[in-house]
Amino acid sequence: MLARFFDRCIRAALTIFDEGLLLELLNYFVICFAHFRRVLKQVRSEIPPDKRDKVWLWLTSRTFMGNTPGHQERFYPLMDEYMNELSRKINAELCRVVHSGKLDPLPHDDRELNAGRWQIPCHVPIPREIEYAGHGTSVSEAIAVSRRIFRIRINRAAAMRAKQLFEFLGLGTFVVTAKGRQGFCNIEDAKLAEGECKRLFQAIYEQAPAPHRPQVALEFLKYLIEPYRPKANEDRTLARNLFAIVRKPLRQENLKGAAKYLNGCLLALEGNHKKALNSFVAARKFGRESCGQFWIDLIRFGLMTAEHLRSKREGKNFAKQARLFGIFSNDATPRTNEMQAQMKEEDFRQAWGSAFKPFPRPTNAKGKDRLAPHNGR
Numbered sequence: 001m002l003a004r005f006f007d008r009c010i011r012a013a014l015t016i017f018d019e020g021l022l023l024e025l026l027n028y029f030v031i032c033f034a035h036f037r038r039v040l041k042q043v044r045s046e047i048p049p050d051k052r053d054k055v056w057l058w059l060t061s062r063t064f065m066g067n068t069p070g071h072q073e074r075f076y077p078l079m080d081e082y083m084n085e086l087s088r089k090i091n092a093e094l095c096r097v098v099h100s101g102k103l104d105p106l107p108h109d110d111r112e113l114n115a116g117r118w119q120i121p122c123h124v125p126i127p128r129e130i131e132y133a134g135h136g137t138s139v140s141e142a143i144a145v146s147r148r149i150f151r152i153r154i155n156r157a158a159a160m161r162a163k164q165l166f167e168f169l170g171l172g173t174f175v176v177t178a179k180g181r182q183g184f185c186n187i188e189d190a191k192l193a194e195g196e197c198k199r200l201f202q203a204i205y206e207q208a209p210a211p212h213r214p215q216v217a218l219e220f221l222k223y224l225i226e227p228y229r230p231k232a233n234e235d236r237t238l239a240r241n242l243f244a245i246v247r248k249p250l251r252q253e254n255l256k257g258a259a260k261y262l263n264g265c266l267l268a269l270e271g272n273h274k275k276a277l278n279s280f281v282a283a284r285k286f287g288r289e290s291c292g293q294f295w296i297d298l299i300r301f302g303l304m305t306a307e308h309l310r311s312k313r314e315g316k317n318f319a320k321q322a323r324l325f326g327i328f329s330n331d332a333t334p335r336t337n338e339m340q341a342q343m344k345e346e347d348f349r350q351a352w353g354s355a356f357k358p359f360p361r362p363t364n365a366k367g368k369d370r371l372a373p374h375n376g377r
Helices: 002-013 019-046 049-059 069-072 086-100 110-115 140-150 158-179 186-206 210-224 235-254 256-269 273-286 288-308 313-322 334-354
Strands: none
Touching: 002 019, 019 110, 069 110, 086 288, 110 186, 140 158, 140 186, 140 235, 158 186, 186 210, 210 235, 256 273, 273 288, 273 313, 288 313
């Protein structure tokens, strides 16, 4: 299957690239093919014999697909559970090509294939009262320390880490409580943590450098439209202002589906569910690559909105996409399993058609079929 895929890519490249680039691409495919053969042999030697047909489930592990910086950058996005990482990589590479006018260089051997830098964030220290909020210190005490430290001019890295901890306590508690589980803190503390998280997010956005501000605005908007988060009166205007900032960069990066999805979320949260569903449908028609990191959220939000409006047609369309991507089943290979189910169904149909043996039809004394229609009847 992999060899056929490489062959199709080379045939398509024949009409676009010159001989030098074509040979470079072919050499890269040869290196990748040898690498995947080694990985498959390693996986098959380590998994139990009765689970050999589930080899793709094991390939989603970074143990096999991300154990070097180069593998983490080039191969692991191919095995991401929902394939969201791959679209971000493709969009980033296309943006670099547009700005530089040159294609990204390809590895020429295994050493270059493994080379790179680990994507490991640096440790950023924050006050102990904030780091151990909800465990060693109370949430209210952590918030007091946060407001004393992160004001006027802030350390953005430390504020980002503190924001993540308050988001875990606040939004995380609302999410697990809605699912019927015990929260990380009580509801009152969760509301306090959520408010402090929003304050820190706004401070980080306001003090972000101009080139980074659209990305921070996008993350802030994602937080504001989170369905489980309790909304304040000022959130509507703030979310609309952030959307006006991120809409143009998303369209410039060919992420029109993502812009449609965010607009649909705002419309749904404002109570205009019919227009929201139209935006979700438009985003779905743009395709997964155009929606980027929001594809899974789009299917969830679109399905719930369609059911709220009792739209059977769009409900079926979003439910079909949910099955294809295993959104509610948490299946790592939903499309592969569906293809296998279709193949088994076809095998069953063929076996049934060739093996089905009906009862012999009754005959009379002359050997004629008694159930056959007679002439004149």
